Amino acid sequence: MLKTYTDLQELYTAAAALFVQAAKSAISQNGRFTVALTGGSSPVETYRLLATPEYRDQVQWEHVYIFWGDERWVPMDDDRSNARMAFETLLNHIPVPKAQVFPMWAPDVTPEAFAEQYEQTLRQHLGKEGHFDLILLGMGADGHTASWFPHTAVINEREKWVAAYYLQAQNMYRITLTVPLVNQARQIVVIAYGANKADALFEVWKGERNPEEYPAQLVDTAIEGRVTWLVDADAAANL
Numbered sequence: 001m002l003k004t005y006t007d008l009q010e011l012y013t014a015a016a017a018l019f020v021q022a023a024k025s026a027i028s029q030n031g032r033f034t035v036a037l038t039g040g041s042s043p044v045e046t047y048r049l050l051a052t053p054e055y056r057d058q059v060q061w062e063h064v065y066i067f068w069g070d071e072r073w074v075p076m077d078d079d080r081s082n083a084r085m086a087f088e089t090l091l092n093h094i095p096v097p098k099a100q101v102f103p104m105w106a107p108d109v110t111p112e113a114f115a116e117q118y119e120q121t122l123r124q125h126l127g128k129e130g131h132f133d134l135i136l137l138g139m140g141a142d143g144h145t146a147s148w149f150p151h152t153a154v155i156n157e158r159e160k161w162v163a164a165y166y167l168q169a170q171n172m173y174r175i176t177l178t179v180p181l182v183n184q185a186r187q188i189v190v191i192a193y194g195a196n197k198a199d200a201l202f203e204v205w206k207g208e209r210n211p212e213e214y215p216a217q218l219v220d221t222a223i224e225g226r227v228t229w230l231v232d233a234d235a236a237a238n239l
């Protein structure tokens with residue numbers, strides 16, 4: 001499902017409302033809520049909104065388990081860190097227990113070894129089936145989502161749940177949840193706005209199937225109601 005907003009504030013509100021709704025429903029059914037956060041610029045205002053009393057006070061944060069969908073392999077005080085952004089905008093402002101927050105970063109370990117450790121952590125918290133209650137994603141102007149960049153081997157990974165690899169174009173390691181794990185989530189919300197996303201959004205939704213070029217096509221929209229794209233009119237201009 002794709003929902004288009006002319007007012008960005010309404011898009012942020014819709015994303016925050018979906019988060020709260022997913023948290024309430026998972027906690028009432030299973031006593032806990034597992035969520036993977038996205039990075040980049042797209043979720044910033046949604047995270048800020050979730051930190052306001054109106055949204056924050058609707059969530060039983062002591063039952064929430066926070067992971068990341070992907071990360072730039074940089075220390076958490078680096079401006080590029082997805083975790084740093086999430087702490088600054090949301091996590092520092094909510095009463096979630098620190099032991100239930102799992103950034104994709106650790107010093108003194110290789111990214112590949114860390115990816116294996118992170119997968120073990122996920123297996124402990126998600127069980128062997130690996131169903132997140134909610135995964136938030138963004139989409140870059142090049143059609144990447146999570147750290148599934150065009151023409152990288154990681155988009156064909158079907159065994160591992162978490163993978164790390166060196167992204168030559170950015171001269172940095174990336175760590176990411178993989179396609180099979182993301183597509184097992186109970187709910188996925190993709191946030192994409194801005195005119196620079198219009199071409200990629202068109203290709204992902206209306207273009208020929210070509211996930212090597214537009215990896216966001218790999219987010220499986222087949223199950224009705226499970227995947228929601230929240231986009232603005234600028235991003236949707238070519239649809």
Ligand SMILES: O=C1O[C@H](COP(=O)(O)O)[C@@H](O)[C@H](O)[C@H]1O
Pocket residue numbers: 038039040041042043070071072082137138139140141144145146147
């Ligand atoms: O590098 C990344 O980019 C994507 C998209 O970022 P945005 O700034 O266009 O929102 C993001 O979803 C991903 O988490 C991040 O690592």
